[in-house]
Amino acid sequence: MKPPLTSSASSCSCTSLLLRKLRLPPYYLLTFLALLLYAIFSGKEFLCIFSQLHFHADPVSDHSNRKNDSTKILTFAVGETETEKGCDVFSGRWVRDESTRPLYEESECPYIQPQLTCQEHGRPEKEYQFWRWQPHACSLPGFNATLMLETLRGKRMMFVGDSLNRGQFVSMVCLLHRAIPEAAKSMETNGSLTIFRAKDYNASVEFYWAPFLLESNADDAVIHRLSDRIVRRGSINKHGRHWKGVDILVFNTYLWWMTGAKFKILQGSFQDEVKEIVELPTEDAYRLAIKSMVRWIRKNMNPKTTRVFFASMSPSHQKSVEWGGEETGNCYNETAIIEDPAYWGSDTKRSIMEVIGEVLRGSQSKVKITFLNITQLSGYRKDAHTSIYKKQWRPLTAEQLANPVSYADCIHWCLPGLQDTWNELLFAKLFYP
Template identity: 70%
Template sequence: MKKSFSTYSSSSPLRKTRVSPFVFTLLAFIVFVAIIYGQDLGCLLKRPTNDLRPNSERQKKSRTGELPFAVGKIKEEKCDVFNGRWVRDESNRPMYEEWECPYIQPQLTCQEHGRPEKEYQHRRWQPHGCSLPSFNATFMLEKLRGKRMMFVGDSLNRGQYVSMVCLLHRIIPEHAKSMETFDSLTVFRAKDYNATIEFYWAPFLLESNSDDAVIHRVTDRIVRRGSINKHGRFWKGADIVVFNTYLWWMTGMKMKILRGSFNDSVKDIIEMETDDAYHLAMKSMLKWAQKNLDPQKTRVFFTSMSPSHGRSIDWGGDPNGSCYNQTTPIEDPSYWGSGQDKRIMRVIGEVFSKSKVPITFLNITQLSEYRKDAHTSIYKKQWSPLTPEQLANPVSYADCVHWCLPGLQDTWNELLYAKLFYP
């Protein structure tokens, strides 16, 4: 049965108070400005990041106790862990070696593919005013005992998933771990812990014509409205869910939205602005989570947009350059990047602020904006043979979207670890 998109009830606590258009516009502008400067969404809404809910929902949480998996608080409770700077760290970085983690895809193994230096591996995120809890693989596996942790989204979320597996697998004996792929689902098993860490390929979260886990590189992308249950049935029962969706929406054109089924002989397709289509997907994700996940046992995360660095002129570099040959982070703390990120952040702010689902927003966008040095660039397995013209101009084929492992995405998981156990 086809699911349709619905709006929140007018009885929602967020809609009871009438305000003038001027006040509403002013408040919306303040939230938007705060978002684009990289603030934690929980701080924007004057509540903790893990608690993006109306007042009535927050009161319910206080009566029922701590969030699932929480064991304490960061000592400096008001510290924004997403606001900080990158520092060089020779002693604690990298957190594992590329060669010792067999699960990294060849599209992310930069040393194997000839990257001549390792500076990108020796950067640690240092929040202003506090420190991140140290990632403890033994502790995390104990907390995952008998549980399912699932990453859902695109190849950037898969990179974060593989990073998590690499951070954990070293303390598991060889005979007690395995990784298998079943179509869109990849499952890493820690057998002695009866735990799984899983990745599900769903680049739009909704059903689309890009859902084949292997053959999905289509330019004419179509997303089916109200179809999240097509994939969501595989997510049910997970104890920790980490969603992301962003990259595949950025076509530079309007999105094609299918009303009906991909099996219909005559397809009913409309075009929609990217922001509006993304808004529908976010609402659908939250509605699914509210209906299918138990907030007393499950934690839901959403990883924000992973930035790209395809134009070095953006940070004052060569007008014809990109992330290729970049070996140091951007030092300017006010650097932001593309305007598209700002528009999508605004959509997330609007939708999440009305959510009845307790969801933790992992705002990795701003801290990742600084890391022009951390992309795979040309140091990866290429999807197709390179032409002589490309080989003569490495900038033309440098991948400034994905990230080397070990590297930046290990920090994303440190932040996930911090928000999971110390919300």
């Protein structure tokens, strides 16, 4: 099994991989030879840095002109054999790795919300932090914060969606912030928008709260805990005006749609005195939102300058019977991963995945959206949820305290943890699509 390609890999290894795997076009030859001589006299490490920065700088602006050529993809994306043309990084297994995990310490990142700081809230072990995702036919690159920040220089990256996408946003901030001097970074929240700024790079990483993408009665970033959820048909521009001008967009929407077999759709406006509301099957209502997102991207995003990603649903682990546990159990007290490669969980995820696949496949000729298929790899991680180890919104009752299963959060994820892997996959797809 190959180890992950990281910035700490040996210079010799990096150099030999570069020479073996990259066939330089003629107009690179003189530059390459000059840099090779420089590397010999000034130290081998420079060539390794060159191999990462030169060929893959500014993938956002260059994406539309990149040829579908395996010579432009480094070894971790090519696969284990010379003949393989690519690798499905979402198909793999979890391997325990104490040498590279966690990617940061909980106490080192001041931006993690108290709903995600499991160690601070009493989780007695750290096993969930030591798992690395290993694709079957290749290895993921190590997350390179400096390369990411250089790519973001003068740009905006935005995560749009619900609290699970906010967790991925916070993970990204934690992965980047140590590479930025203390006085050169800031975080601020104004309503639905949270912005992390890297001042020396004139860059920002942002999160925008829009759990349905469309306008809804749950749009308040703080007060949105309601069961009777309503979405307004054809209303994506209400939020979309805040997304214009962004260079890298990462969308998600799933969790808030899961209220039952039917979902309420508002035909007019929330300001109408008499509101016209219809109920649709949840899959059909969800399809409306995804189609609206695709149309908005096509009309407002320039594929030559912008990369757009859509993350599939983040699985929950509410019923331990699904993985062979007790009928009354859930993720509480789970410290081991699910090792059955065929494990999927509930059928609801399958139907929603079918909707996503149908819409995104149908739109590929009109708009470029990179699909981050995090669902199954996250499904194996029943151990990684916040469970009871988080800030509680309300004081717990005596009955709850006596039965921790009753209030365990089996939806959100501890940081550091699983969502750092989501960002490693995002990093890989951003630079090596």
